[in-house]
Amino acid sequence: MFDKIKNKIFKLSSMCLCLVLLASLVGCGDKNTGDSSFQRATVVRVIDGDTLHVSLDGKKYKLRMIGVDTPETVHPNKPVQFYGKEASDYTKNQLKDRTVYLQKDVSDTDKYGRLLRYVWLERPSSDNPSHEEIARYMYNAQLVINGYAYSYSYQPDTRYSDLFAKFQHQAQENSRGLWDEARLKSFNQTHPEAIETRPLNKGKSIKKGNKNTSGQVSNPATDINKNQDMSSKEHNSQVADDNSQAYIKANKKSMVYHIRGSKGYDSISDKNAVYFDKEDDAIAAGYRKAKR
CATH class of the missing domain: 2.40.50.90 (OB fold (Dihydrolipoamide Acetyltransferase, E2P))
Structure with a gap:
């Protein structure tokens, strides 16, 4: 009787061990199955x-x-x-x-x-x-x-x-x-129909020399070597002037956007400003139009 009980315990223990090993193998077989990220x-x-x-x-x-x-x-x-x-x-x-x-x-x-x-x-x-x-x-x-x-x-x-x-x-x-200015110049000379449009990044213009008809400009970071004689105050003033040409100016803190010329357009600080070329782009990004 004792031998039968001992055999049953041994069989159950073996089955449990097999199940544990099988689960471990399944968990390690594909590192993507355990994480949906x-x-x-x-x-x-x-x-x-x-x-x-x-x-x-x-x-x-x-x-x-x-x-x-x-x-x-x-x-x-x-x-x-x-x-x-x-x-x-x-x-x-x-x-x-x-x-x-x-x-x-x-x-x-x-x-x-x-x-x-x-x-x-x-x-x-x-x-x-x-x-x-x-x-x-x-x-x-x-x-x-x-x-x-x-x-x-x-x-x-x-x-x-x-x-x-x-x-x-x-x-x-x-x-x-795309930041190679020599290649950009060559491209613009051979593709006059393709007006250069470099999108804005977090409200920072990309380069003064590449304005397009929509008012977008490129980042002045690449102009540092050309403008080393420009004072910090003059440089900041130039960036503000360039950005002021953008049609849509949004406040990333309030998630509200203003059209150039509207009452709240100039009240948005540079720190919170995000620029768009079209209202559709601002709306798609989650911003709502200012009431006035």
């Missing part, structure tokens, strides 16, 4: 520098990378912009048919139904990756670092905005990609 997907098509089609869980989705903006190549109402083809070709070479890891910020999709994601070439070690991991493995960041995209802060998805702005400044300082 990163989703593994396959890039099946590249539309342009920052827009993809991905296969995720057996379904196909259109995806817009967040935190960045590459020059236009396929916009129905705009000509191909400077460095747009280079950015598109770069993304095709880097991502086509590649396995990537998708990370969401706040929004799931935009108004067009596109997934909004950070695209990782390799999954980072945690949900709070280091700056080194971001620079090395996040494709959105690599676009900015290598001069293929602008850092573009778009509420409410701004988790890495400050870091992307630093990456952009480094790219500007080193004249990488």
Whole structure:
């Protein structure tokens, strides 16, 4: 009788051990199954520098990378912009048919139904990756670092905005990609129909010498070497004058925007100012129009 009980206990213990080992193997077999912060997907098509089609869980989705903006190549109402083809070709070479890891910020999709994601070439070690991991493995960041995209802060998805702005400044300082003024000048000479439009970054103009018909300007950070004789006061005054040409000025603290010439337009401090070319862009970014 005692032997039978002992055999039953041994069998039950063996079964429990097997179940524990099986659970451990399942948990370690795929590092993506235990954490929903990163989703593994396959890039099946590249539309342009920052827009993809991905296969995720057996379904196909259109995806817009967040935190960045590459020059236009396929916009129905705009000509191909400077460095747009280079950015598109770069993304095709880097991502086509590649396995990537998708990370969401706040929004799931935009108004067009596109997934909004950070695209990782390799999954980072945690949900709070280091700056080194971001620079090395996040494709959105690599676009900015290598001069293929602008850092573009778009509420409410701004988790890495400050870091992307630093990456952009480094790219500007080193004249990488779209910040190469010689290439820009050559492009404008051969593409007179494509008015240079460099979008604004967090209310900071990008370069005085590249105003377009909408009033957008580029960042004066790249003008430091050309304007070393300009005093700090004169420089700040020039930036304010350039920004005053923007049509829409928003307050990132109150999330309200004003049209140039309206009562509250000039009352927004530079610290809280965000600029847009069109009202639709401000609304899409989560801002509402001022009542007066």
